[in-house]
Every structure is written in C-alpha cells, then in structure tokens.
Amino acid sequence: MEFRRLGRSGLSVSEIAYGNWLTHGSQVEEEQARACVKAALDAGVSTFDTADVYANTAAESVLGRSLAGQRRESLEICTKVFWPTGPGGPNDKGLSRKHIMESAHASLKRLGTDYIDLYQAHRFDHSVPLEETMVAFADLVRQGKVLYLGVSEWTAEQITRGAALARELRIPLVSNQPQYNMLWRVIEEQVVPACEREGMSQIVWSPIAQGVLTGKYRSGQAPPPGSRATDTNGGANFVKRFLSDDVLAGVERLRPLADQAGLSLAQLAVAWVLQNTNVASAIIGASRPEQVHENVKAAGVRLEADLMRAIDEALGDVVERDPRMTQSPR
Template identity: 80%
Template structure:
C-alpha cells in the first residue's frame, strides 16, 4: 500500500481508504463489517473514513469497535459533522459552534479514541458565519481532540474562503472529500485548481460510482438481486448511472481494463488516483473479498493512451459541470 501527503501538510494517508457509508450499521451485520475492516488492515490500509450521520451514528460505533486494539498511531481516523443526528433538535445539525463541539465529543466516544485525525465539515452551512465554524474547529485543534480540518463537497469559492480563515486562525485545513469517478468529474474545472492553490488534497468517495463502474449492471436488464441498486437506501444514489446509455458505455470499458490487466472496478479506482490532487480514494465493502480485489488498484499507473481511450468511450455521459458540486450524493 502506498501513502500520499494531504496537501502541504505533514499528514500521510493510504492511497486507498476504507469507508463505511451505507454499509456499517445498516446494510451488513457487525461481524461482517469487522471482517471487512480486518481485510482492509491486512491489505495495508491505514485510513478509515466515517461520519456521525452514517446509520444515525451507528457506523461510527461499528468502526470504533472494529479498530479496537489496533495501534492508534498507525491509523488515520476521519469523521464528519453537519447533517442531523440524534432526536433532531434545533442544534442537532449544521456547523454552529454548539453542534460542532458536541458532535466531536460524541464522535470521540463512539470511535473509542481521544483524537480525530481529520475532522470534516460534511457540507457547507450558509446559515452560520464561516468564522464561527472555523473558530470551533480551531478550539478542537488547540485541545488536541482534532489534528487536522477537512471539508466535504465544498465549492471552489467556499474552499477559498475557508482557507483564508484557517490561515488567520493557524488551523491546518488539509482536505476536501468530494464524489469523483470516471463519470462524475465536477471537481476538475474549479475545485481541484482552487485546492491546489490552497495546499489542499482530495479524499474522494464513490470511485466506482456506487457500483455502476463494476460491470455488474447491464443495459436493458434488471439489477442483480442483492446489489446496491435493489437496496432501498443505496438505490437513491446509484440511479443516475443506471441509464442504458451510461451502462452501454461502461460495458465498452471492459476490454480496456482487460488490456491493463485489471478488473473494471480496479480500473475505476486506479483512474481517480491518476489525478495528482487526489490523496486517497475511499472504498467501501460488504464482503472482505471486495476489499482484497479493490486494493489491487493501489500503485497502478495508467498510460496516457489508456486515459485518452477511456475519455473517448465516455464522451457524452460524463458530468463535469462545477455547479453540480452542491448536489453530489
């Protein structure tokens, strides 16, 4: 497993991170979740991403128990704050000081740790002054409860504004977590250039487009039983890619993957890692063998001709409008 630095910071993360959005605390039993975590550790993954809102806090608890007994200094644990949790009171959401501080303390307890390596604002909150949010983050950093600050699905303008305040407060703002894959490239025109200017890296999620880039979904055919597209929650996020015109193009990528000696899913994960501003790609799994297969994408270099061929196949079905950032799943 290779590691990359987050922006201009001193923190390194594994090229592939393990994430438990949707799966832990909801889709799979805890014993199976722990088996996936062990597979990730065995493969050399050191970076684990979650959020307080995943399974309404249950995912953090599952991850915390799954990592219990591991050497804390050998791990990078990331979580997030913004979306409503708990009973849904007026301060149980957003990026106000009260919610940020209380959510951090609750996440620490669920994760069974005394610090979070990267604490991320899960979305931008236009209802709260940005200075208030970053001051709360700064206090957590000063207290040693958080080491670095990140965000998720922020626009280029929001990242630039946040970075300016972070510099004033001497807070290490190091990452953005957007959706990014062969089909969804909305960060490329504006977010990536802004992040590069500010010394911030991307930790991307959904590199296989919630499974649409695995080849398991065929045009004109129903989704396979037990797949994400048949799960009530998972189907919400994958539906945009299940159009025949998209699946027909994806099928044409399979020979390209075979020429590279990769599965289609491995090609998809390797593709996002070719972007120099991407520090890590988050993979999820419901079975340990999925982890073991996806980690084979680490360290893979795709040549320019292959990248060009991929672009030609997908021409016309790629989303790259930066205005879609706020609507990412």
C-alpha cells in the same frame, strides 16, 4: 499499499481508504463489517473514513469496535459533522459551534479514541457565519481533539474562504472530500485548482460510482440481488443517476480497456481517480472482504496516457462535468 501526503501537511494517508457509508450499522451485519475492516488492515489500509450521520451514528460505533486493539498511532481515523443526528432538534445539525462541539465529543466516544485525525465539515452551512464554524474547529485543534481539518463537497469559492480563515487562525485545513469518478468529474474545473492553490488534497468518495463502474449492472437487466441498487436504506437513491442505458453502454465499452490493462473494471476505476495528482486517497466501501481484496490492488497502479484517452473516448458525453453540481443544501 502506497501512501500520499495530504495537501501541504505532514500527514500521510493510504492511497486506498476504507469507508463505511451505507454499510456498517445498516446494510451489513457487524460481523461482516468487522471482516471487511480486517481485510482492509491486512491489505495495508491505514485510513478509515466515516461520519456521525452514517446509520444515524451507528456506523461510527461499528468502526470504533472494529478497530479496537489496533495501534492507534498507525491509523488515520476520519469523520465528519453537519447532517442531522439524534432526534433532529434545531441544534442537531449544521456547523454551529454548539453542534460541532457536541458532535465531536460524541464521535470521539463512539470511535473509542482520544482524538480524530481528520475532522471534516460534511457540507457547507449557509445559515451559520463561516467564522463561527472555523473558530469552533480551531478550538478543537488547540484542545488536541482534532489533528487536521477538512471539508466535503464545498465549492471552490467556499474552499477559498475557509482556507483564508484557516491561515488566519493558524489551523491545518488540508483536504476536501468530493464525489469523483470516471462518470462524475465536476471538481476538475474549479475545485481541484482551488485546492491546489490552498495546499489541499482530495479524498474522494464513490470512485466506482456506487458500483456501476464494476460492470455489475447491465442495460435491460434487473440489478443483481443484494447490490446497491436494491438497497432500500438509501443506497438505491444514490446509484440510480448512473443507471441510464447510455451510461451502462459506456461502462460496457470500458471492459476491453480493463482487460488490456490487466485490471478488473473496479480496479481500473479506482486506479483512474488516483491518476489525478491532487487526489491523495480513494475511499472504497465493501459488504464483503473479497471486495476489499480486489479494490486495494489499484494502489500504485499507473495508467498510460493512451489508456486514459481511450477511457474518455469510451465514455464520451455520459460524463458529468458541470461544476455547479457541487453544492450544499440551503
């Protein structure tokens, strides 16, 4: 495993992070979830990402139990706040001071820890003054319950505003967590330059496009049993955007390029996002330990410029680049 600094902060994270969205507490039984976490730890992964909304808080609890007994100082535990949790009352969502404070304390209990390494705003809240949100985060930092702060799927303008307040409050806003992969590059034009100016890194989710970039889905064929596209708990909704015939044809054109590099398609996809110097870590999920073992091999891989150009040519027009696709609900 290799490690990168998160923005201009002193915090190092593993190039491959383990995330449990759509798996722990939902798609995967706890015994299997623990096996995947153990596989990640054995491979040198130190960064673990979750959120209170995943499986309506159950994912945090599973991760907390899976990491119990590990040396806390050797881990970077990351979670998020924004989406509705609990019974869905008016204060059970968003980035108000009340919801942030209550959510942070509940996450600490579920994760079985005294502090969160990286606490992230899961989306931008248009209904709450940004100053209220950032002051609440600042208080958690000053109380020692949160060490670093991040955002997720914020626009460049929102990141710039948040970073200005963070400087004023003297708190470490160090990362953004966007979707980013060969097929989804909407952060490249505006978000990445804004983060570079503000001293922030990307911790990216969906580096293999919900499994599409593994090559498991074939045009004209039913999705493999047990795959994300068959998950009725929400996974199918996220993967369907990548299942068009033209996208799947583009992925097929990547196969010889992966073979040429001596990588699986999944390893090529994860290695590709790590070529972006503003990316500190790529989050992988897994329903089986062998998926972890395969994907972590992308750490430290360097792709030649000719191969990067060939990937662009193979995918052609199926790549989504529109920066307007980064947005939060109103």
